[in-house]
Amino acid sequence: MKKPALDEKVERVALMRKQLVRVLDDDGSAVGEWVPDLSADAKIAGLRDMMTVRSFDARMLRAHRQGKISFYMQALGEEAIACAQQRALRPGDMHFPTYRQQGLLIAAGYPIVQMMNQILSNEQDPLKGRQLPVLYSAKSHGFFSISGNLATQYPQAVGWAMASAMRGDTAIASAWIGEGASAENDFHAALVMASTYQAPVILNIVNNHWAISTPEDFARGASATFADRGYGFSIPAIRVDGNDYLAAYAASQWAAERARSNLGPTLIEWITLRRGAHSTSDDPSVYRPEHESEQFPLADPVERLRQHLVALGEWDDDRHRDLQHEIDTEIESAFAEADSHGSVKSGVVPSPATMFDDVYAELPRHLREQRDQVGE
Amino acid sequence: MKKPALDEKVERVALMRKQLVRVLDDDGSAVGEWVPDLSADAKIAGLRDMMTVRSFDARMLRAHRQGKISFYMQALGEEAIACAQQRALRPGDMHFPTYRQQGLLIAAGYPIVQMMNQILSNEQDPLKGRQLPVLYSAKSHGFFSISGNLATQYPQAVGWAMASAMRGDTAIASAWIGEGASAENDFHAALVMASTYQAPVILNIVNNHWAISTPEDFARGASATFADRGYGFSIPAIRVDGNDYLAAYAASQWAAERARSNLGPTLIEWITLRRGAHSTSDDPSVYRPEHESEQFPLADPVERLRQHLVALGEWDDDRHRDLQHEIDTEIESAFAEADSHGSVKSGVVPSPATMFDDVYAELPRHLREQRDQVGE
Amino acid sequence: MTAMTMVEAIRDAHMIAMERDDRVVVFGEDVGFFGGVFRCTQGLQERFGDHRCFDAPINESAIVGAAIGMAAYGLRPCVEMQFADYMYPAYDQIVSEAARLRHRSAGDFSAPIVVRMPSGGGIFGGQTHSQSPEALFTHVAGLTTVVVSNPYDAKGLLIAAIEDEDPVVFLEPKRVYNGPFDGHHDRPVVPWSKHPLGEVPDGYYAIPLGEARVHRTGSDLTVLTYGTLVHVAETAANERDIDAEIIDLRTLVPLDVDTIVESVVKTGRCLVLHEATVTSGFGAELSATVQERCFYHLEAPIVRVAGWDTPYPHALEWSYFPGPERVGRAMQEVLAA
Amino acid sequence: MTAMTMVEAIRDAHMIAMERDDRVVVFGEDVGFFGGVFRCTQGLQERFGDHRCFDAPINESAIVGAAIGMAAYGLRPCVEMQFADYMYPAYDQIVSEAARLRHRSAGDFSAPIVVRMPSGGGIFGGQTHSQSPEALFTHVAGLTTVVVSNPYDAKGLLIAAIEDEDPVVFLEPKRVYNGPFDGHHDRPVVPWSKHPLGEVPDGYYAIPLGEARVHRTGSDLTVLTYGTLVHVAETAANERDIDAEIIDLRTLVPLDVDTIVESVVKTGRCLVLHEATVTSGFGAELSATVQERCFYHLEAPIVRVAGWDTPYPHALEWSYFPGPERVGRAMQEVLAA
């Protein structure tokens, strides 16, 4: 598919709304105008990022089954998108993620054990046991605090981007939302602001085809794609194969450059599939067609990048096995460390008095009194 | 401009987003595919409706200057849209209006004196002095209670339309919003619902180019038109000359027939100009370019329909003068009657005890107690 | 009579209301095909078809806004917010629209809708799956606010809410969906089948809105509460052998002032309990009301025990939740004063 | 010192804050070119350019949401809701986001924003231009809620609010924008230039958030109030020659409990006044707090005088508004009890 100039007219980009940006073909070759300029090492780093996410998710699901954590949400099948976009953006940029972008943190090199501490809500939890597992916050790594409320982060990302532009900064923001949550009102708030102020922001919609039990149609309505929404605001919108690491990298880079060049917002609809359950509280067998994952036309992102590297002569089964082993070991030892700091399940958690911190910058009198009562 | 079939593909209708449906040309001739099938009498009725709105508005502004009412909002220059759409729809249909669709009530034959009673908040006010002037409610005339909060009526209209469809009824709903308020979140709520459930609803955006002091660009952003928004949801969207009574009638009829034939929602962007101040509390001289009204390319709707009728040989200066006189007299005597029932300014208003009615269907204990205290 | 969980009782209420009145429609996020994340609407779509029970896009404002439009048309929508914590996007439609429609139109239009929402903590839900926002509704004229505490009440009150002519906000403390939580999270869960209020009459019955229920009679002090804390209060009173009269308010607005006053006049002491943050919580209204109406009968200050003025923390849930220990201590404090 | 209206004082506060700190940005509906429908931001765009003061699309959620994002970036946004009645679409962003950001991220991010809004009645605005929604903010942990009553305070408090590290909701009773309304709508308006609190120091000063102001000292009873009713209370006390101590709370959360308790301990009697609907209004919190802390000093029931539990009616505005007649009667009632 054609790769438009950064400043291509929105009417021309518009035609891409119903097409699909891809780089990796079915044989693992990188083809077409969107092939990103990535070294073999960078691709191997991408593979490692995705495999780390997957191994991390698997370990956390196991921890949940073991009764060690209260809740978890995996990104199985969607790893390429966040991993690639993180590598395509720059330090200083700010992501406003949902709960399914652990790939952003992992690809940014955020300490795995910190993520686990958060999930365990243990004594070392950087969020002091306040948040549900996976609702990370990591300013240092360009990762905005995740909210439990859907869509609120979308206009916040636009505001952050506006602020950067107002200050003459080149940092950009990247907003994330699921296709289901794009039905929320704040999606509109963000698009209105982004369109009016031409904010340097990437507006990601991760279309993994499910919103808990509800198929994408309920949010999409009669339009053919979610990318259409962008066109309603003359925001250039493209649809990208979200299971194609190279396409994800290239599209993110294109959108980021547009933003950095003051060409305004870009909306990206990522096509992928939620292969697992919505969360550990969910039982998809009740609502989900059997064999959906196998029948989904876009193959697994880890497999596709691996195949590509093998075709390039940069990878083989031994190296893959070694890498897998290395990652699994790293995850396992991180978990051992995190687990040693206790968990919400074991009751080794931050002290109750800490609950009153950070409600305000300074503790007001009524919270001081209440804290004293907890101490009683 | 072409008039598409009712079930034309949205992609084809889409091209009309940036065009303008017109019927009356600059000489007052009705031309093209959109010419509605309207008798001369029906056109004269339309002229009368619009002139009545204008005379009504003028009288109310005078009443405000006289200190008889607390607030008023006129529709100067926008009369054609609501007047024509009311005549194009059927009894039983329900409008969800804003404060600038008095034309709906007048064209539906709602008693003028009742409107004035509401504006005066007098003893005969059908809304018992509870609402700000012009926030009418008239279920009997297919007119939903107007809210002071912008945009909330939009998803309500969609819900009403869904209910009608669910009950196998052929009544349709018509939602109204200003171009400025289309930036509100509930606009999105309505479009999502309408697109997903294909509700039989007309989604009107009255683009009168101003939202109090803010030009339309702030709400529109980078897109060329407000009709674009519809396209983002695959909701057929057309732009119509809102100062052309015949185009307004034809477009409304087309959209209504689409809805009634189960072909789903239609979005109409009406191009017009707010010729007056936002409200009696507003002073546009601070923000508004001089001569804007004269320079606006779409001529006055009353003048254009009059010219058309003259060109048809159905109208002349004498008849026009007589009609104007008849209308002004009617308005004047209605006002005399309404004014005789008191007003918020004279202090002749509904009794304080009535304030507690209708908070609930039945008066609960705490409101009974409070009512007794007011009586004290 | 059938032993039911609160989920089953709510489902049953829906079934009965939908059967009796074909204007009743039910929708919300994951409510149709799946039957709701807490399964409160399970089976409705199968039984009544997807015109009567259906899934909605994830847009709470659209859900309530459309419900208001449907109600104005003549239907009786009963919608679900997936969690009470997610009602905020719909708050404008609830407060500015549903609550005021009858009044502002002088009865020309009305909005007989029910907005159900699972509320409260106790399930390690963190700050966005644990809130009790009832006070944000009780301040709004035109709304009726109900909080249920058991299967029997839930069924009868939901049927009454659906039949009501005006908007009802219906909070369902999720911690008591499956059993009468006594506040001891470290003990096994008692199921509703072991509790008298888990015995639910078959078929139709309605419990009038606005009537409190004396959950336990007593003479030493009056406990005003609702939802999960009804059971916690009972536990605390039993554990400390305190002769507390526990009033389950059930409907917060309109409030059953007579039952409250009668009890406080009798006991002379009053404890107010809820899970929501204490400042400006509904407990403040209860305290103010009791003080206004029973001033000369009060032998001790009215005490409020409630959630702290912080967001509901995930790991420190049991330090936040007013459990039997805190409630029991407060009872003794009121008695000692 | 310059004699200023409250509008001018608010404008001045903006000017000074923007001059001292270039991170301060101001936006909202009609706020930029026009300077706001009440003209509180007039001149800012001209002076600081449209990158510092600008118009926004009509979307309150977008305004507050963007402000939160800007604050997270490092700016200090001060935004206007055109009327307090129109803050509901932004309520989720205020309550779920701004209020909780610091806590949920354990200080990683914060949201130092100010959300200004003209509130209250007395201008024949009907139900959607007259509301006083302060109680909907005071129930939310993480918010600071300010209600101003005069130019002097408005300037000093707004500067403090902009400098504050956390989100501040700043209510401006529009009825006192141009003069200290005494509650007698049928008498000529007194301008601020005739009132000592209309004398505003030039240049920078900040009034600490969380400190009440004793508006009038007295020994017979304590009146707790804020906003417009401070002046109504003064009028009522003067008219009936009652030695009332009137406390202008200024900040509702955090509340200046010391000043309140000190006064009630002295007078033994307390009247609570506000314009918002009475049920679950902030008056309930005040009544509950006073009762808890001064129980043994109270010689009479605490009385609340507030708006009725109805929407604010247009024509019956003066039957709804707690004017000097109702307030005066309540003072006598409290004294007689």
Ligand SMILES: Cc1ncc(C[n+]2csc(CCOP(=O)(O)OP(=O)(O)O)c2C)c(N)n1
């Ligand atoms: C305001 C709000 N409403 C509802 C929810 C409950 N909820 C959590 S996730 C979810 C589904 C979101 O689906 P989607 O946006 O497609 O994201 P995905 O889970 O597929 O990544 C829902 C309804 C919520 N968190 N916030």
Ligand SMILES: Cc1ncc(C[n+]2csc(CCOP(=O)(O)OP(=O)(O)O)c2C)c(N)n1
């Ligand atoms: C939720 C909400 N926000 C703000 C306002 C204040 N307000 C009233 S009318 C208006 C401008 C609306 O402009 P537009 O939608 O273009 O309609 P027009 O007045 O041009 O007919 C504004 C901002 C409001 N009524 N409700």
Ligand SMILES: [Mg+2]
């Ligand atoms: Mg999804």
Ligand SMILES: [Mg+2]
């Ligand atoms: Mg307009």
